[in-house]
Amino acid sequence: xxxxxxxxxxxxxxxxxxxxxxxxxxxxxxxxxxxxxxxxxxxxxxxxxxxxxxxxxxxxxxxxxxxxxxxxxxxxxxxxxxxxxxxxxxxxxxxxxxxxxxxxxxxxxxxxxxxxxxxxxxxxxxxxxxxxxxxxxxxxxxxxxxxxxxxxxxxxxxxxxxxxxxxxxxxxxxxxxxxxxxxxxxxxxxxxxxxxxxxxxxxxxxxxxxxxxxxxxxxxxxxxxxxxxxxxxxxxxxxxxxxxxxxxxxxxxxxxxxxxxxxxxxxxxxxxxxxxxxxxxxxxxxxxxxxxxxxxxxxxxxxxxxxxxxxxxxxxxxxxxxxxxxxxxxxxxxxxxxxxxxxxxxxxxxxxxxxxxxxxxxxxxxxxxxxxxxxxxxxxxxxxxxxxxxxxxxxxxxxxxxxxxxxxxxxxxxxxxxxxxxxxxxxxxxxxxxxxxxxxxxxxxxxxxxxxxxxxxxxxxxxxxxxx
Numbered sequence: 432x433x434x435x436x437x438x439x440x441x442x443x444x445x446x447x448x449x450x451x452x453x454x455x456x457x458x459x460x461x462x463x464x465x466x467x468x469x470x471x472x473x474x475x476x477x478x479x480x481x482x483x484x485x486x487x488x489x490x491x492x493x494x495x496x497x498x499x500x501x502x503x504x505x506x507x508x509x510x511x512x513x514x515x516x517x518x519x520x521x522x523x524x525x526x527x528x529x530x531x532x533x534x535x536x537x538x539x540x541x542x543x544x545x546x547x548x549x550x551x552x553x554x555x556x557x558x559x560x561x562x563x564x565x566x567x568x569x570x571x572x573x574x575x576x577x578x579x580x581x582x583x584x585x586x587x588x589x590x591x592x593x594x595x596x597x598x599x600x601x602x603x604x605x606x607x608x609x610x611x612x613x614x615x616x617x618x619x620x621x622x623x624x625x626x627x628x629x630x631x632x633x634x635x636x637x638x639x640x641x642x643x644x645x646x647x648x649x650x651x652x653x654x655x656x657x658x659x660x661x662x663x664x665x666x667x668x669x670x671x672x673x674x675x676x677x678x679x680x681x682x683x684x685x686x687x688x689x690x691x692x693x694x695x696x697x698x699x700x701x702x703x704x705x706x707x708x709x710x711x712x713x714x715x716x717x718x719x720x721x722x723x724x725x726x727x728x729x730x731x732x733x734x735x736x737x738x739x740x741x742x743x744x745x746x747x748x749x750x751x752x753x754x755x756x757x758x759x760x761x762x763x764x765x766x767x768x769x770x771x772x773x774x775x776x777x778x779x780x781x782x783x784x785x786x787x788x789x790x791x792x793x794x795x796x797x798x799x800x801x802x803x804x805x806x807x808x809x810x811x812x813x814x815x816x817x818x819x820x821x822x823x824x825x826x827x828x829x830x831x832x833x834x835x836x837x838x839x840x841x842x843x844x845x846x847x848x849x850x851x852x853x854x855x856x857x858x859x860x861x862x863x864x865x866x867x868x869x870x871x872x873x874x875x876x877x878x879x880x881x882x883x884x885x886x887x888x889x890x891x892x893x894x895x896x897x898x899x
Contacts, residue, residue, distance in 0.1 A: 442761045461516055472495060473488070473494075473495050481531075481544065482541050508769065516771065530544070531544045545744055555689060563725050577895050579876040581829065583873040594804070605642065605658040617632075632802065636799060677740065706750075707724060832873075
């Protein structure tokens, strides 16, 4: 590609191959960019599964990075072939929590809960593969507009409010410091230097982590204190441990868990398609056509199957953060992201690496959640820029979907549906869906937006692009 033809004066376009040293360094930068979001997922999942052993928690973290490397390499090499990083998705958190909270899994080991989640993810991946490979994704998107997407994505963040301030508040000195640093780095200093734009969460975590370490070794945070750093688990972890298929046991396939997980898949697919267009634009690739989109969704489904087989407790999706990194660095080379994928696989095999992050004190994790989950909610709400917010129709649908998405799960926690033994499977499905705010909001918004009369302009379909 000629330098003059590259959009935004790209240093390296999608088909360019930078020198090996530059490729490795730029690939490592992509790894650092996706680090904050990726490590947050297993840290949040571990207590939901009931993983109390820090060494096992480290294995889960390492597995997440290992699988992210595999799925990224598959997508970039044979999928949509865009320089787009694949990693864990927050869309799967709410369904996973609902599955882990099922009455039948109340008194079992964490491996059993993991097996049920793995089964739901593997079964759901077949749904995503079928949607992508058949080309149905284009047809289904006609029914999904910004009024459906806004509450679906926003409720992912809003439903996790219990994990924010309660965790950070275990020690507001460290938890509050984490929140403050994220705000300062990401908002006030983002134009001072691009490092603050690329890694605000990572920098905040490391800075608060260093303060906690100083406090630990100075005796301010003794053993048992929320901000105490215990290195015993890091020392006990082996240097190398390569994740392997079915390492937690063979997956269990429950109908209720599978149906509940589908809401996460739908949200993930819609979000990824938007990422494909953004990535292509910034990397100098042609505008994705139906074939590229279908192939991308197919390989995201394959990636979710890989995640389910290895047992990350999560799926895989495209990372918007890394697309932003392409715009900032002006490097859209496919080869660079492939190098980043290999780095993820290598570091995911180093057990000490995963164990290191189990030493992060819970107030720091809570502070990170406060910023990240709020941002997810805001990203969902940002879809409303395409909608006529003066329309009483739209306001009713949105308000009702948001409120019920928060309220209905609280009802099901107190009053789960109970039917006879012959219909227990149906009760499990309803309880799982009803306990997942994202699913409740998505179903309500989807049904009402497609049945209540309204013009395409009013619904935001024309401005959003799905009405063309």
